[in-house]
Amino acid sequence: MEEDYKNGSSYDEYYDNVYAAANDDDDDVDVDVDVDEEEYVDGLQEPEVETNRSLFSARPTCKVIRKKYLLAAQKEDLQRVMDLLSLKEHHARTLLIYYRWDVEKVFNVFADRGKEWLYSAAGLSVRSSKDLNSSHSSNEVTCQICFEDVSGNESTIMDCGHCFCNSCWTEHFIVKINEGQSRRITCMAHKCYSICDEEVIRRLVSVKHPDVVEKFDRFLLESYIEDNKRVKWCPSIPHCGNAIRVECDEYCEVECACGVQFCFSCSSEAHSPCSCLMWKLWTKKCQDESETVNWVTVNTKFCPKCYKPVEKNGGCNLVCCICGQPFCWLCGGATGKSHTGNTIQGHTCGQYKEGEVEDAECAKKQLFRYTHYYNQFKGHTDSLKLEAKLKDKLQEKIVILEAKSQQLKDFSWVTNGFNRLFRSRSILSYSYPFAYYVFGDDLFKNGMTQKERQIKQNLFEDQQQQLQANIEKLSMVLEEPFADWEEKDVLQTRMKIITLSGVTDNLCKKLYECIDNDLLAPLQEATHNIAPYRSMGVEKASELPQSLTRSKIGGQ
Amino acid sequence: MVDLARVQKELQECNRDVEVSGIRVSPKADSLTNLVGTIPGPLGTPYEGGTFKIDITLPDGYPFEPPKMRFATKVWHPNISSQSGAICLDILKDQWSPALTLKTALLSVQALLSAPEPDDPQDAVVAQQYIREQNTFVNTARYWTEAFAKTSSLGVEEKVQKLVEMGFPEDIVRSTLEAVGGDENLALEKLCSA
Incomplete structure (x- = not known):
């Protein structure tokens, strides 16, 4: 087992070295973790170097645990505690x-x-096995559960010192295992919370019910995932059978070996820079409102009394809400009930009075506000879907270019540009629900003053707009039919793409800095942890080192 | 699957010291899985003087699973449903241990009568009253004990005496009581309408 440990650490060192090497060789590159994209772009991306370096100085922080290695992964942790x-x-x-x-x-x-x-x-309760055997030999004991007298070898003393007959223990274990409590089967004695020895459980239960032992072992094994904040099942449907283990920060996004990207903290889709709570609220809100929002905005007005949206179903402009409040359809203001041909009681529509309509306006504003953020979010998510199709088209372009090009040999700038577009677009789309909550009243009503909020919102939106503008440019350039162009034009496009990618990456980084330092830090909200920006995209979980897993399994 | 040998032993054991504990357990019919337990209301509580019946059903896994218990006598208590008699007690749920017995469980129920836990209520109405209006609670609990836990507690002679004191002739009282099967209230009704 000692040996295995050395293997484990040397593996990590190995990775450190590989990354260090990658950095040393190519000072100025857009390195990509994708295996098939390991060819680098040369030159032109000076500002990015620092980012890359800091990102890669850390060793890989998450690992895929395939089902067959679950046992080995668990043993690794067990061994550390056993040794200490x-x-x-x-x-x-x-x-x-x-x-x-x-x-x-x-x-x-x-x-x-x-x-x-x-x-x-x-x-x-840890007692040596000598203790256990000396105190109970062949003497008859009365089991306090079934009240039968049994000989010493038909009874078992647990580590806590309580002794009952084997058949009662067995029944107890089976009931507990079937109740799904395998992980913490306590002693049968009243108010004894000592956990029963799993070896005893296995030995006794296997006599009559080997299938229940199997279940017991499975529960114990899965505890490593289900009771462990550092390990989560991959949320893929259908399930790929893998689990992911993170080494340090559990607020991160990972990509499983099966290709699914998810937020490790909440197991839903990757949603940074939205916090998990924001994302949960947002998806719920979208489900509740998305289909109706558009119709409601176009066809209804809010009742000035109860703020329910009211649809007009007749020709007259005196509308009556279900709550009984009549109001003027033209201005939304409350009125009396009766009206003559040209006037409505208690109402003069032409006169503009701010106070009266304020409340109605408020509800309306809320909906407009949501609609605005929703439309932006939806727009960028839709673009993302369309751009995903771009990948194949770009692949075709690369093939054409490779065939006819003379000077240029390396076309990784196309894929790199695409990857940059894809990552930034997704950050941009999730930045809208983030903004909806940070600058709204749902979560941070008293977080900042109205003035502060306005200043920060301007700051944030400025960053967001710059990012958006660059993303759109990048998207446009990538969609141009540069495969059919002269080589010197292609070279120019290449320059554009590389520059735009660099700028976009930098803007993403700045957006996150703004979020971390200016928006969330002053709010001191511990509940809103955001997966940090990774220039290279969501981290791919590396495989558990196979040498380690193999020798561990063999070692048992 | 119920360990009937153990149940039998428990019954013997419990009925041996019934004089001391006041707690009885007896089979409802022929089966040993449906039982009735009785506990005396603890002294110094609004339940004093009452005798409370508790329906006991033993699940297949008994004693490795807790027995199901329910008050058959109506009782006014924050942790016991005034409607269904359901009992909110930890040892009847997750804190059950196979080392506990029907007798120890019933003793715990009796202890619950002395020490209500309004923070973990079964009956929210009762619990509210217990917290906000102690006096009303005590009166209601006492009234329920009188009304439901003591029906046959008065002896015939006491009933006769009570009705005679109300001004009815003793011979008529006796014959009326006999006619209605000993029920004091029915007898009174009959006497008044005669």
């Missing part, structure tokens, strides 16, 4: 299940509070 506390595997598991597979936490609690506290909180 010289515990048996099942004791280590009990600890780790309680501390949600957070090895650091176990170590910290151990350092701060000591062994006793660490164990008792998790319901772990």
